[in-house]
Amino acid sequence: MPDLYLHNSLTRRKERFEPADSSNIRMYVCGPTVYDLAHLGNARPVVVYDVVARLLRRLYPKVTYVRNITDVDDKINARIRETGEPISALTARTTADFHADMAALGALPPDREPRATAHIAEMIMIVQRLIESGHAYAAEGHVLFAVKSDPDYGKLSGRSQEELLAGARVEVAPYKRDPGDFVLWKPSSDDLPGWDSPWGRGRPGWHIECSAMSWKYLGETFDIHGGGSDLIFPHHENEMAQSLCAFPGSHFAHTWMHNGMLQVNGEKMSKSLGNFFTVRDVLAKAPGEAIRLLLLRTHYRSLLDFSDQGLAEAKKELDRFYRALAAFPDVPAGDLPAAVLEALCDDINTPQALAVMHELAAQALAGDRAAAAGLRAAGLVLGLLQQSPEAWFRGGADDDTAAIEAAIADRLAARKARDFARADAIRAELAAQGILLEDGPKGTTWRRG
Numbered sequence: 418m419p420d421l422y423l424h425n426s427l428t429r430r431k432e433r434f435e436p437a438d439s440s441n442i443r444m445y446v447c448g449p450t451v452y453d454l455a456h457l458g459n460a461r462p463v464v465v466y467d468v469v470a471r472l473l474r475r476l477y478p479k480v481t482y483v484r485n486i487t488d489v490d491d492k493i494n495a496r497i498r499e500t501g502e503p504i505s506a507l508t509a510r511t512t513a514d515f516h517a518d519m520a521a522l523g524a525l526p527p528d529r530e531p532r533a534t535a536h537i538a539e540m541i542m543i544v545q546r547l548i549e550s551g552h553a554y555a556a557e558g559h560v561l562f563a564v565k566s567d568p569d570y571g572k573l574s575g576r577s578q579e580e581l582l583a584g585a586r587v588e589v590a591p592y593k594r595d596p597g598d599f600v601l602w603k604p605s606s607d608d609l610p611g612w613d614s615p616w617g618r619g620r621p622g623w624h625i626e627c628s629a630m631s632w633k634y635l636g637e638t639f640d641i642h643g644g645g646s647d648l649i650f651p652h653h654e655n656e657m658a659q660s661l662c663a664f665p666g667s668h669f670a671h672t673w674m675h676n677g678m679l680q681v682n683g684e685k686m687s688k689s690l691g692n693f694f695t696v697r698d699v700l701a702k703a704p705g706e707a708i709r710l711l712l713l714r715t716h717y718r719s720l721l722d723f724s725d726q727g728l729a730e731a732k733k734e735l736d737r738f739y740r741a742l743a744a745f746p747d748v749p750a751g752d753l754p755a756a757v758l759e760a761l762c763d764d765i766n767t768p769q770a771l772a773v774m775h776e777l778a779a780q781a782l783a784g785d786r787a788a789a790a791g792l793r794a795a796g797l798v799l800g801l802l803q804q805s806p807e808a809w810f811r812g813g814a815d816d817d818t819a820a821i822e823a824a825i826a827d828r829l830a831a832r833k834a835r836d837f838a839r840a841d842a843i844r845a846e847l848a849a850q851g852i853l854l855e856d857g858p859k860g861t862t863w864r865r866g
């Protein structure tokens with residue numbers, strides 16, 4: 418078994434992964450704020466960390482993967498002010514949409530999916546600990562984290578205290594002791610969601626929820642914390658500061674992983690820029706599996722420019738993989754090919770893993786059954802190639818040539834296995850579609866009748 422290497426944003430190096438407890442690998446990933454449909458950029462971390470979780474499950478006996486749902490947030494409040502919809506209806510509907518969209522991309526559900534509003538007590542507990550230890554202060558119904566109280570503040574994002582303060586000077590609230598201090602708790606007026614707290618009725622800041630939910634489900638120290646690179650500052654810097662100061666002596670996350678941004682014409686896909694496609698928009702144009710492959714063709718740390726051409730290429734690649742599998746329709750997944758495992762253990766190098774899979778596909782198309790078994794096994798770790806070739810070609814191909822060739826390969830395999838009834842059934846099915854087969858010395862050819 419190769420060692421797993423992961424790039425750690427905290428040390429800015431690729432490091433050998435050493436679990437805190439190899440009998441239970443613990444990973445936390447920041448989940449969606451549920452006020453609107455997920456766009457393709459939001460899907461990137463979901464697919465990337467799904468592959469990380471699948472790989473960890475191959476390497477270790479148990480993995481606990483936690484991804485939260487942010488269901489209290491000012492973006493949610495702003496949305497319901499426009500629409501008048503009850504908050505619980507908006508967040509429940511958006512969560513269900515998110516689940517459906519991510520399932521369409523082949524992402525397995527995490528082991529736990531805590532909602533922020535169900536963990537207010539834990540957040541209050543952490544805020545209290547921070548106040549007691551001098552890392553936070555209450556002012557005008559707010560509680561703020563005092564960045565100057567934490568000499569390590571800025572370590573994750575690599576910013577100096579001076580840079581951080583300069584950046585924060587834009588809007589300085591009067592109750593802040595220091596411009597860089599950030600909100601742990603804030604007051605809610607009667608028309609906004611709020612909970613009773615030692616500081617009056619209010620609601621949590623965004624960062625504290627992830628400190629509370631990771632602590633509750635994974636403990637003070639865990640293995641991997643993931644999210645998009647846009648979260649490094651301030652979200653992850655602040656999460657880390659809160660957790661380390663509230664639980665002295667702990668490590669919080671050992672390895673910080675960050676996926677690069679999905680872009681459109683060189684700009685981050687985001688709701689605020691308005692340059693986004695929802696996952697649903699894209700699912701109307703292409704199968705979920707092609708979208709997933711598009712996201713995995715680029716290394717997770719690199720920028721990925723989304724284009725229709727890239728999507729079309731991903732679909733063609735899947736046509737080829739499924740053609741190779743169709744040559745051996747009954748072959749079960751074999752052992753995971755060593756070269757695929759090595760690529761994934763090298764900081765989740767999915768482009769390299771896919772290159773190996775293309776070699777396997779070529780071998781399978783040339784008649785190598787073991788290569789087809791390896792291809793299926795590789796597909797399991799990447800969350801690809803999980804449907805039958807017939808199902809793929811029925812749903813996915815632009816023209817039916819690939820489907821016909823897959824059916825012919827299928828028939829050939831049936832004949833080799835002396836399953837003549839199945840071979841005849843495939844011929845009859847094609848004939849019903851007007852496709853006539855001719856068996857000759859050079860194999861089977863076809864024409865439209």
Ligand SMILES: Nc1ncnc2c1ncn2[C@@H]1O[C@H](COP(=O)(O)OP(=O)(O)OP(=O)(O)O)[C@@H](O)[C@H]1O
Nearest residue numbers: 448449450458459461462644645678679686687688
């Ligand atoms: N363009 C993108 N490419 C890759 N990941 C992204 C992109 N935009 C957001 N993410 C990631 O999506 C996850 C969910 O984030 P969140 O729900 O806060 O997004 P959002 O704030 O609604 O998106 P936006 O940036 O469009 O406002 C985070 O891990 C974030 O890093």
Ligand SMILES: [Zn+2]
Nearest residue numbers: 447448627652
């Ligand atoms: Zn978070």
